[in-house]
Each structure stands twice: as C-alpha cells, then as structure tokens.
Amino acid sequence: MKLIFRKELTFSTNQHEDLIDITREINAVISESDINNGVCNIYIPHATSGIVVNENDDPNIIIDVLSVLRKLAPKGSFLHDRIDGNGDAHVKSAIVGPSESIPFENSRLLLGTWQSVMLCEFDGPKYSRKVIVTLIG
Amino acid sequence: MKLIFRKELTFSTNQHEDLIDITREINAVISESDINNGVCNIYIPHATSGIVVNENDDPNIIIDVLSVLRKLAPKGSFLHDRIDGNGDAHVKSAIVGPSESIPFENSRLLLGTWQSVMLCEFDGPKYSRKVIVTLIG
Amino acid sequence: MKLIFRKELTFSTNQHEDLIDITREINAVISESDINNGVCNIYIPHATSGIVVNENDDPNIIIDVLSVLRKLAPKGSFLHDRIDGNGDAHVKSAIVGPSESIPFENSRLLLGTWQSVMLCEFDGPKYSRKVIVTLIG
Numbered sequence: 046m047k048l049i050f051r052k053e054l055t056f057s058t059n060q061h062e063d064l065i066d067i068t069r070e071i072n073a074v075i076s077e078s079d080i081n082n083g084v085c086n087i088y089i090p091h092a093t094s095g096i097v098v099n100e101n102d103d104p105n106i107i108i109d110v111l112s113v114l115r116k117l118a119p120k121g122s123f124l125h126d127r128i129d130g131n132g133d134a135h136v137k138s139a140i141v142g143p144s145e146s147i148p149f150e151n152s153r154l155l156l157g158t159w160q161s162v163m164l165c166e167f168d169g170p171k172y173s174r175k176v177i178v179t180l181i182g
Numbered sequence: 183m184k185l186i187f188r189k190e191l192t193f194s195t196n197q198h199e200d201l202i203d204i205t206r207e208i209n210a211v212i213s214e215s216d217i218n219n220g221v222c223n224i225y226i227p228h229a230t231s232g233i234v235v236n237e238n239d240d241p242n243i244i245i246d247v248l249s250v251l252r253k254l255a256p257k258g259s260f261l262h263d264r265i266d267g268n269g270d271a272h273v274k275s276a277i278v279g280p281s282e283s284i285p286f287e288n289s290r291l292l293l294g295t296w297q298s299v300m301l302c303e304f305d306g307p308k309y310s311r312k313v314i315v316t317l318i319g
Numbered sequence: 320m321k322l323i324f325r326k327e328l329t330f331s332t333n334q335h336e337d338l339i340d341i342t343r344e345i346n347a348v349i350s351e352s353d354i355n356n357g358v359c360n361i362y363i364p365h366a367t368s369g370i371v372v373n374e375n376d377d378p379n380i381i382i383d384v385l386s387v388l389r390k391l392a393p394k395g396s397f398l399h400d401r402i403d404g405n406g407d408a409h410v411k412s413a414i415v416g417p418s419e420s421i422p423f424e425n426s427r428l429l430l431g432t433w434q435s436v437m438l439c440e441f442d443g444p445k446y447s448r449k450v451i452v453t454l455i456g
Contacts, residue, residue: 048185048322048456049356049357049456051356051422051424082186082188083186083316083318084223084283084316084318086358086420086422088420088421088422088429089431090429090430090431090434091431091433091434092372092373092374092431092433092434097276097279098229098276098279098280099229099272099275099276100229100272103262103265105260105261105262105264105265105269106262106269106272106273106276108261109260109261109262109269109272109273110272110273110276110277113254113255113273113277114277117254117387117391118387123379123383124379124382124383125377125379125380125383127379128377128379132379132380132383135373135374135380135383135384136380136383136384136387138373139371139372139373139380139384139415140277140384140387140388140414140415141277142279142371142372142416142419143372143419143421143434144419144420144421145279145280145281146223146225146281146283146358146420147225147280147281148188148223148225148314148316150188155225155227155314156227157226157227157228157229157312159228159229160227160228160229160280175431177422177429179357179358179422181318181357181358181455182185182186185322219323219325220323220453220455221360221420221453221455234413234416235366235413235416235417236366236409236412236413237366237409240399240402242397242398242399242401242402242406243399243406243409243410243413245398246397246398246399246406246409246410247409247410247413247414250391250392250410250414254391277414278413278414279416282416282417282418283360283362283418283420284362284417284418285325285360285362285451285453287325292362292364292451293364294363294364294365294366294449296365296366297364297365297366297417318455319322319323
C-alpha cells in the first residue's frame with residue numbers, strides 16, 4: 046500500500062484578483078491515487094496567493110471575500126510597494142494562508158455541500174500558479 | 183497497527199455567533215483510538231463556520247474575537263445577502279478557515295496551557311454542526 | 320521505516336511584536352529525520368502567537384503584515400485587557416492561526432522561492448516560545 050501520493054497541478058489566472066475553484070482537479074488527483082482514506086494537503090508555493098474553502102454556488106461570495114480583503118489591505122499603502130508594488134497581495138496571502146488540509150474517503154474530499162476549494166490570486170494575472178497536492182493515507 | 187482513525191462529531195449551537203470549546207470531545211476521540219502519536223486534523227464541513235485555537239479561560243476572548251470579525255465583515259453589507267442574508271458569515275468562515283491540524287501524543291492534543299480548540303458559529307443557531315476528526319499516526 | 324518524527328524547537332523573541340524566520344531550523348529537523356517525503360506540521364502551543372508563511376527577503380513585508388493586524392485589532396481596545404492587557408495579541412493569534420502544514424521532499428520543505436516560515440510574536444518579548452515540528456511520511 047502506498048501511503049503518500051503527491052501531484053503538482055498548474056493553473057493560469059486571468060484577473061488581477063480572483064478566487065478559482067480547483068475542487069474538481071483535486072478530486073481527480075485523489076481518484077488517480079490508490080489511497081482510499083486519509084487527509085489531503087493542498088499547498089500553494091507562492092507568496093502572493095492562498096487557498097480558501099468556501100461556497101462557489103453564488104459567485105458573489107468571491108466578490109464579497111475579495112472586497113473585505115481589499116478593505117483590510119488596500120493596494121498602494123505598504124512599505125513593500127516601493128520594491129514591486131504588490132505589498133497588499135503579500136499581506137492578503139499571509140492572512141489567508143498557503144494551505145488547507147481536508148479529509149477524504151472513497152476518492153473524494155469530505156467537503157460540505159456548500160464548500161469548494163479555491164485558489165486565491167492576489168497579484169495576477171499569472172501564467173503559472175502551482176498547487177502541490179499531497180495525500181496521506 | 184491502524185494508521186488512520188476518523189470520527190464525525192455533531193454539535194448544536196445556541197447563538198447566532200459563538201465560539202464553542204470542543205477540546206474535550208476531540209481528546210475523547212484520540213483516547214478512543216489506538217493511535218498513540220501523530221497529527222489530528224479537525225475539519226468542519228460547513229461554509230458559514232470555522233475552527234479556531236485560542237484561550238477559553240477568560241470568556242471575554244471569545245467576545246473580543248467575534249467583535250473584530252464583525253467589524254471586518256459587517257452583517258448586511260454583502261452582495262450574497264440578496265440570496266440568504268448571511269454574506270458576513272461566509273466571509274468570516276473564509277478568513278478563519280475550516281480546519282486546524284494539531285499534533286498529539288499519549289492520547290492528548292499537544293495544546294499549550296492556554297489553548298482550546300473552538301468551533302466557530304457565524305450563522306446560528308444551528309441544530310447540527312458536524313466536525314470531522316481524522317487522526318494520522 | 321519510521322513514519323512519524325517529532326521535535327520541539329525553542330525560540331526567544333526580542334520585540335513586543337515580530338515575525339521571525341524559522342525556515343532553516345525546520346529544514347534542519349527534516350534533515351535530521353530519516354523521512355524523505357511527506358507533510359511537515361508546524362505547531363506553536365501559545366495563544367498569543369502564530370505561524371505565517373510569506374516573503375522574508377524584503378524585511379518591510381513583516382512590518383506591513385504587523386501594521387494590518389494592528390489596525391484590525393488595536394492594542395487596548397478589548398474586554399480581555401482588564402485581565403492581562405494582551406487582548407489584541409489573542410485576537411491576532413486566533414486569526415493568524417497556530418499552525419501550517421507544508422509538504423517536504425529530499426530533506427527540504429517544498430516552499431516557493433519567496434516563501435519563508437515565520438513565527439509570529441504578538442505579546443513579546445518572550446524568553447521561550449516553543450514550536451512543535453511533526454513529520455508524517
């Protein structure tokens with residue numbers, strides 16, 4: 046029995062800020078593995094992005110979440126902006142965090158009915174955002 | 183040796199917003215398993231709730247945390263409110279996050295003296311809030 | 320093969336608030352173990368601190384993150400302050416969270432180029448802040 050399974054996924058982002066539903070792609074990684082039961086670690090190795098779990102049925106929730114983060118960390122108000130103008134994206138990324146760990150069983154994440162896993166882009170658009178999926182079973 | 187142990191717990195919430203200490207119930211799951219040493223993943227499968235770790239000795243800390251989240255995401259100010267009036271709860275849930283992963287040893291979480299695990303209710307009261315506890319050892 | 324490896328690290332903090340890069344020390348724990356591939360859980364057992372992943376190349380990012388958290392939870396404005404004056408530190412700790420879980424391979428965390436793991440001190444200086452590192456492979 047294999048106890049660890051890892052796969053790196055890549056996503057393109059089209060907006061400067063966005064939340065992108067990656068639930069289907071993560072469930073596909075779980076299906077591809079031969080691990081039936083465990084915990085799935087979803088990790089984004091970028092310092093201006095993050096991983097969030099919430100509802101994606103009403104697309105307004107994405108807009109609501111981004112608007113609160115924008116109010117919390119307004120663009121153009123940071124010391125780091127002198128270097129590359131994306132201080133707000135780093136602060137949002139630090140607060141949201143780069144990972145979530147979610148239980149899975151029978152080839153699917155044990156998400157609630159209204160939960161999706163979403164990649165948070167705070168400094169896009171970016172051609173290539175990696176997400177590292179690691180299953181432990 | 184069993185390497186994975188999972189149990190689903192259910193809690194009722196009585197207030198519209200609350201933080202409820204679930205440390206005792208999680209330690210009971212660890213005691214019930216035969217895994218002595220590992221990491222405990224605590225996951226809440228609801229999009230208007232969360233998991234937080236902090237002090238519960240002074241009950242004012244719960245009030246303080248909720249007041250900051252309420253200031254950050256004020257009720258009634260979101261696009262999603264047109265659908266079911268709980269946009270603020272979704273935003274708080276997205277920022278707090280649905281899970282924590284905590285090491286355990288000898289049948290207990292390795293919490294600090296002043297740390298408790300708390301279920302965050304942002305859209306209650308709710309008759310049934312599930313928490314999925316997964317031990318990996 | 321050992322599947323679990325745990326080590327407790329200790330750090331001193333010199334400022335009242337600070338983010339301290341602990342990436343090197345965590346990679347040293349991974350090197351010391353004989354686990355080649357897995358997930359590293361980094362957990363801080365204190366209720367006025369946290370773990371954040373972000374950039375540490377420009378030290379201004381630390382200042383930017385702390386300034387946003389200070390605006391969100393201003394010192395001296397909390398009910399808990401009547402007891403020991405650090406209500407703001409508890410709120411910051413609750414929002415940032417006490418842990419991160421990061422994949423590792425070949426004796427190193429799979430961090431992005433601009434990511435460091437940082438201990439967040441919100442109520443220092445403190446002589447001894449523990450960090451529990453648990454590897455699952």
